[in-house]
Amino acid sequence: QQQVKQSPQSLIVQKGGISIINCAYENTAFDYFPWYQQFPGKGPALLIAIRPDVSEKKEGRFTISFNKSAKQFSLHIMDSQPGDSATYFCAASISGNQFYFGTGTSLTVIP
Amino acid sequence: GAGVSQSPSNKVTEKGKDVELRCDPISGHTALYWYRQRLGQGLEFLIYFQGNSAPDKSGLPSDRFSAERTGESVSTLTIQRTQQEDSAVYLCASSFHRGFKSYFGPGTRLTVT
Numbered sequence: 001q002q003q004v005k006q007s008p009q010s011l012i013v014q015k016g017g018i019s020i021i022n023c024a025y026e027n028t029a030f031d032y033f034p035w036y037q038q039f040p041g042k043g044p045a046l047l048i049a050i051r052p053d054v055s056e057k058k059e060g061r062f063t064i065s066f067n068k069s070a071k072q073f074s075l076h077i078m079d080s081q082p083g084d085s086a087t088y089f090c091a092a093s094i095s096g097n098q099f100y101f102g103t104g105t106s107l108t109v110i111p
Numbered sequence: 112g113a114g115v116s117q118s119p120s121n122k123v124t125e126k127g128k129d130v131e132l133r134c135d136p137i138s139g140h141t142a143l144y145w146y147r148q149r150l151g152q153g154l155e156f157l158i159y160f161q162g163n164s165a166p167d168k169s170g171l172p173s174d175r176f177s178a179e180r181t182g183e184s185v186s187t188l189t190i191q192r193t194q195q196e197d198s199a200v201y202l203c204a205s206s207f208h209r210g211f212k213s214y215f216g217p218g219t220r221l222t223v224t
Binding site for chain 1: 115142144146151152153154155156159161167169170202204206208212213214215216217218
């Protein structure tokens with residue numbers, strides 16, 4: 001059973017556009033929601049994370065929007081660049097115990 | 112500073128052989144996780160170590176899989192009698208204490224022929 005559902009599976013965005021990746025979860029005990037960026041041949045790297053007591057967190061061009069009532073959270077990449085092309089994973093955790101990952105979104109930013 | 116390291120980076124083995132994968136976490140990190148990533152898929156949790164507590168083995172797919180960690184240092188993931196479906200990238204991550212900012216190693220790509 002997939003604890004965290006992620007969509008879309010792949011995404012193509014023009015340079016300068018906004019990339020949006022969505023995730024949904026069921027377990028209301030989750031209290032930590034990170035996003036990871038993974039380049040081919042590399043391990044995932046933490047990009048940005050949020051806790052359910054805030055509805056939005058922004059770091060540079062990356063923003064997480066969190067909707068606690070809908071049990072959804074999303075990653076927005078503003079002014080997308082070709083260097084952002086990677087696979088993005090959302091995840092959820094209960095107090096930092098085992099993390100449940102989404103199935104990933106392959107983002108391609110075309111010049 | 113040194114990040115999480117894993118060895119070997121690539122491992123090709125014959126079906127039925129045992130393999131051992133190694134993870135060196137960031138010094139001082141008490142939490143250590145192992146994940147499996149099949150081609151084109153998400154990360155599948157395998158096992159979690161937190162300090163000297165009993166590990167959370169709930170993600171291990173079969174009794175052919177086992178892992179050990181000595182204190183807060185190196186961890187080894189052992190797969191016995193490998194099968195072709197074990198072919199994947201095995202990723203290790205560590206964090207200062209129980210999750211939050213986890214740092215991943217580069218992974219070990221295992222190919223079972």
